[in-house]
Amino acid sequence: MRALEETGSMKLPRLVAAAIAVAGLGLAGCDDNGGDPKMQIGANPALPAVQQYLLPPIRIAKAVSWGNGEAPTVPQGTQVHALASGFVHPRSVYVLPNGDVLVVESNGPKAPVYRPKDIITGWVQSFAGAKAKDENRITLLRDTNGDGIPELRTVFLDHLNSPFGVALVGNDLYVANTDSIVRYPYQEGQTSITAAGTKLTDLPGGPIDHHWTKSLLASGDGSKLYVGVGSNSNIGENGIEAEYERAAIWEVDRASGAHRIFASGIRNPTGLQWEPETGKLWAIANERDEIGPDLVPDYLTSVRDGGFYGWPYSYYGQHLDPRIMPQRPDLVATAIAPDYALSSHVAPLGVAMYTGNGLPYRSGAFVSEHGSWDRTPLNGYKVVFVPFNGGHPSGPAQDVVTGFLDANDHARGRPVGLAVDRSGALLIADDVGNTVWRVSAAKSGSPSKTAS
Amino acid sequence: MRHATITEATLVSDSRFASAAKARGRSLRTTPAWFSAAYFSGALVTDLAYWQVPDVLWERFSIWLVTAGLIMAGLAIIAYVIDLAGGRQIEMPALPRVTGYAFAVLLSLMNAFIHSRDGYTAVVPTGLMLSVLVVVVLLLTVWVDRTSSNRHQIGG
Numbered sequence: 001m002r003a004l005e006e007t008g009s010m011k012l013p014r015l016v017a018a019a020i021a022v023a024g025l026g027l028a029g030c031d032d033n034g035g036d037p038k039m040q041i042g043a044n045p046a047l048p049a050v051q052q053y054l055l056p057p058i059r060i061a062k063a064v065s066w067g068n069g070e071a072p073t074v075p076q077g078t079q080v081h082a083l084a085s086g087f088v089h090p091r092s093v094y095v096l097p098n099g100d101v102l103v104v105e106s107n108g109p110k111a112p113v114y115r116p117k118d119i120i121t122g123w124v125q126s127f128a129g130a131k132a133k134d135e136n137r138i139t140l141l142r143d144t145n146g147d148g149i150p151e152l153r154t155v156f157l158d159h160l161n162s163p164f165g166v167a168l169v170g171n172d173l174y175v176a177n178t179d180s181i182v183r184y185p186y187q188e189g190q191t192s193i194t195a196a197g198t199k200l201t202d203l204p205g206g207p208i209d210h211h212w213t214k215s216l217l218a219s220g221d222g223s224k225l226y227v228g229v230g231s232n233s234n235i236g237e238n239g240i241e242a243e244y245e246r247a248a249i250w251e252v253d254r255a256s257g258a259h260r261i262f263a264s265g266i267r268n269p270t271g272l273q274w275e276p277e278t279g280k281l282w283a284i285a286n287e288r289d290e291i292g293p294d295l296v297p298d299y300l301t302s303v304r305d306g307g308f309y310g311w312p313y314s315y316y317g318q319h320l321d322p323r324i325m326p327q328r329p330d331l332v333a334t335a336i337a338p339d340y341a342l343s344s345h346v347a348p349l350g351v352a353m354y355t356g357n358g359l360p361y362r363s364g365a366f367v368s369e370h371g372s373w374d375r376t377p378l379n380g381y382k383v384v385f386v387p388f389n390g391g392h393p394s395g396p397a398q399d400v401v402t403g404f405l406d407a408n409d410h411a412r413g414r415p416v417g418l419a420v421d422r423s424g425a426l427l428i429a430d431d432v433g434n435t436v437w438r439v440s441a442a443k444s445g446s447p448s449k450t451a452s
Numbered sequence: 453m454r455h456a457t458i459t460e461a462t463l464v465s466d467s468r469f470a471s472a473a474k475a476r477g478r479s480l481r482t483t484p485a486w487f488s489a490a491y492f493s494g495a496l497v498t499d500l501a502y503w504q505v506p507d508v509l510w511e512r513f514s515i516w517l518v519t520a521g522l523i524m525a526g527l528a529i530i531a532y533v534i535d536l537a538g539g540r541q542i543e544m545p546a547l548p549r550v551t552g553y554a555f556a557v558l559l560s561l562m563n564a565f566i567h568s569r570d571g572y573t574a575v576v577p578t579g580l581m582l583s584v585l586v587v588v589v590l591l592l593t594v595w596v597d598r599t600s601s602n603r604h605q606i607g608g
Contacts, residue, residue, distance in 0.1 A: 237570040239508040323571025
């Protein structure tokens with residue numbers, strides 16, 4: 001009996017030492033860096049094994065603002081300047097037929113606290129500038145003479161509910177709030193709308209509303225609206241019932257407001273665009289977190305009617321995610337691998353298919369990468385160009401607009417929504433720099449303006 | 453029932469080495485530790501429930517129970533440090549109890565991180581295994597403490 005006690009009490013300190021060692025290993029695991037993002041660009045990204053963490057890596061870029069005269073960096077032959085600044089968290093831009101630019105100033109609804117982790121997450125996000133005040137409004141910019149300096153700036157629509165997507169069909173202007181699509185009457189040249197909107201349909205909103213942005217795109221004939229509805233969690237941790245009709249692209253009938261699920265299993269689909277050559281629907285998606293710096297690559301893909309793209313059960317086709325139970329082998333068997341990987345955690349949030357000729361880019365998609373928060377080294381924080389040929393990506397993504405990070409890896413800005421204006425210039429909403437940037441062709445004879 | 457017996461045993465052992473007044477104060481100071489042990493045990497129950505029926509509600513119960521246990525453990529540790537700062541000697545018979553408890557708290561801290569993962573692997577298998585281990589360590593600690601105090605009783 002006594003001998004047993006002795007060994008019992010002797011063992012405990014040794015176990016403590018072992019526990020400390022194990023905890024130390026777990027912490028050391030946080031330092032493992034991500035690989036070269038180039039390995040994950042294109043149709044066949046390298047996919048490492050799933051990692052699970054004691055403490056998942058967090059690597060945010062502290063939000064600072066642009067200094068006087070500072071601007072993003074653009075390639076030779078182009079120039080960049082602020083179309084306008086002083087916005088409050090601008091998330092998307094939309095160009096009306098008469099050339100007026102709508103800037104959606106918006107932020108997500110307050111996230112509920114379900115777990116102690118939610119408190120920590122909210123605190124971390126505040127450093128990255130994600131918790132900015134939201135104005136929930138749309139501002140109109142009018143540049144009549146096309147010199148890139150708007151002469152008019154008005155509040156176009158106010159008192160919205162975390163708006164993101166905008167689509168104009170004839171004289172009907174649709175705004176996708178986080179919980180509904182609302183239609184407003186619009187006449188060309190109008191600089192503000194005071195008329196009350198009419199709700200077309202509800203969209204999945206609170207109380208969780210994890211991915212709150214609802215992107216919007218009208219069909220060519222104007223009969224349907226396509227809506228990107230993001231998931232209600234990272235990987236189903238809020239329960240599968242919270243994901244009802246989420247992580248999907250909706251097709252909403254414009255006449256009746258009825259909807260059907262056009263495609264599903266896309267964790268956070270945004271940047272809905274028609275590919276100009278084939279007329280097919282394309283989207284970008286933010287993939288899942290916390291299984292490694294190089295998992296899972298975010299992507300750009302064509303979207304098939306009725307297609308299932310894996311979330312939450314699998315990624316890139318049939319790669320299973322162990323964090324979801326019960327699993328659905330029946331669905332996984334049908335999962336479609338996306339067309340084009342953009343590399344991991346870059347957080348694509350805007351697409352502009354380019355058909356203009358103002359910039360030295362032909363046939364392809366500009367994609368804005370808001371930037372990573374859980375990967376070392378940081379990834380994204382730029383706008384890239386994915387060349388297309390015959391309606392499909394045809395080469396590696398090229399950096400177009402960079403310099404959002406300063407030398408200390410602080411974020412002076414983060415690109416979100418993209419649009420192409422009437423003159424073929426690229427507009428970029430920057431929700432940390434609170435600016436809309438305009439990238440246009442450099443005037444012949446003048447050197448490209450690339451402010452530090 | 454079993455808990456009641458254990459508590460009594462501890463109090464008895466305390467009273468043997470301290471004045472009556474001191475014993476009363478000390479029993480108050482160990483209260484947070486008993487609360488934390490109860491929360492950690494509760495987390496094992498909700499983990500087992502989640503393992504059987506993976507409903508996120510059980511998972512949330514577990515992480516809050518582990519967190520509450522850690523907060524209580526924090527209070528217990530503060531009380532213990534104040535005691536030490538106040539010049540109280542570390543009594544040899546208390547050593548296994550203190551070490552065992554500290555080990556359980558350390559494991560629970562790891563468990564809180566594991567339980568903060570997203571989805572099924574927040575619990576199965578690592579979280580559940582840690583919850584079992586914590587309860588085993590706590591029971592073992594109580595058992596060692598009780599037998600060693602018995603020994604002192606006999607020896608003294």
